Amino acid sequence: DTQMEEWEAKYNALPTGSSDQKTFTMDQFVWAMEAVNSRAFKGDFGGEDLVKKLSKSLIPFAAAAFGLNLVATGSGPFASDER
Numbered sequence: 001d002t003q004m005e006e007w008e009a010k011y012n013a014l015p016t017g018s019s020d021q022k023t024f025t026m027d028q029f030v031w032a033m034e035a036v037n038s039r040a041f042k043g044d045f046g047g048e049d050l051v052k053k054l055s056k057s058l059i060p061f062a063a064a065a066f067g068l069n070l071v072a073t074g075s076g077p078f079a080s081d082e083r
Contacts, residue, residue, distance in 0.1 A: 008026070011026050011029045
């Protein structure tokens with residue numbers, strides 16, 4: 001099936017017994033489907049990415065190292081100016 005054939009089948013499958021009975025033409029339906037399809041996210045949004053996984057796991061360690069450095073050196077936003 002081509003995309004147009006699939007959209008035509010979807011258009012023909014719309015309910016016909018309601019007050020909304022095909023209140024738009026096939027051309028309007030195709031325009032709407034093309035608009036939605038052109039704005040759809042494309043790409044691989046699943047699976048495992050080693051770099052992302054590694055960077056997420058390193059964030060707590062980086063925060064801990066930063067905190068320990070502040071405590072060890074006595075510097076930071078809450079440190080006293082008196083030494």
